Amino acid sequence: MAREQIFVSYSHRDRPWLIRLMEHLAALERWGLVHAWSDSRIAAGADWRGAIETQLERASIAVLMLSPAFLASRFIWDEEMPRIVAHAEQGLLILPLVVRPCAWRLEEALKGIQARPADGRALSLGSEAQVDLDLTAVVYELASRIGKAPGAMASAEWERLAASIPEHPVAPTIGGSAVWRGRYNGDLEMVLRIDQWPAAEFTGTITYPAFGTTTRIVGRVTPTDNGRASGTTVVFKETGYEVPGHKEIDFAGEYRAVIGEELAGAWFKGNRRVAEFRFE
Known part of the structure; x- marks a missing residue:
């Protein structure tokens, strides 16, 4: 059976x-x-176990709305998550969405999966x-991953999203996160988001608004020695x-930069x- 829909798992709270x-x-x-389907669509008196299994068979993505209530729900972890994990082995994509701050990274089933929003900030903390x-x-x-988002629509939306990010860099702090806007080779717009800023390593994303990628x-x-x-x-x-767009990206190189009044450097392929x- 073709997987064409989105399964949403959430706590009723x-x-x-x-x-x-x-x-x-x-x-x-x-x-x-x-x-999109959630258990709110199950009619009273219906076979809820059968309904959940049927919808997971049809789903290509499972959105997990993470919160303290989600982590505390016996129903979710006893009934839904085992089925979701089983279907993930058959191609179902798990996409966590943090709605309220919680210790979701401690869950074995979610290890190694990057949550949304992309900076790891819970939705409830935003305006x-x-x-x-x-x-x-x-x-x-979600639409892009299912393959049903029109290219022009997705590109236009990414342009709008990128335009909402401040023009000036947000100075990173130890243990915090940061977002910069800038350009590659003088003309290609990029948005760099660093999720963590520890002393040794970090993860994050680069968005190319023109490509929807x-x-x-x-x-x-x-x-530096002073930690700044x-x-x-x-x-x-x-x-x-993270989100495929309409242009392939070369993953063979690396970015090398120094933070001063701006974040600037070069992309190297090998030693070239x-x-x-x-990023200014």
């Missing part, structure tokens, strides 16, 4: 967050681009506008697609300096 996600998905459902922005990004990613990155830093960001040497590389990049 987080139903307001489910409603907000479904509200964002509604237009894409009306256009026939995606179909109303930020929540809508984050959910919009999630919705377009986001890639995952891993990197390392050599901080200025003067820090940064080396990072792209490891794969290919092009410069600058």
Whole structure:
């Protein structure tokens, strides 16, 4: 059976967050681009175990709405998660969505999976506008992953999302996160997001608004003796697609930069300096 829909797992205590996600998905459902299902669609007296299994068989993505209530739910972990994990072995993609701060990284079933929003910040910590922005990004990613997002629509949305990010860099702090906007080779717009800023290594993403593409990155830093960001040497590389777009990305090289008044450096392929990049 073809997997064509989105399965949403949530705690009933987080139903307001489910409603907000479904509200964002509604237009894409009306256009026939995606179909989202949650147990709120199960009729009273119906075979809920059979319904969940049937919908998981049809799903290509399982969105897990993570929160303290989600982690505490015996129903989710006894009934839904074993089925979700089993279907993941058959191709189901698991996409965690953090709606409230919680210790989700301790769950064995979620280890190694990057959650949304991309910076690891819970939706509940954002403003109303930020929540809508984050959910919009999630919705377009879901449509893209299912393969039903029109290219022009996705590209236009990424342009809007990128335009919402401040023009000036957000100075990183130890243990924090940061977002920069800049350009590669002088003309290609990029958005760099670093999820963590530890003393040794970090993860994050690069978004290319013109392509509708986001890639995952891993990197390392050599901080200054005083622990400040200025003067820090940064080396990072792209490891794969977070959101595939309409142009292939070369994953064979790495970015090398120094943070001063800006984040600037070059992309190297082996020992060959290919092009410069600058985030201001």
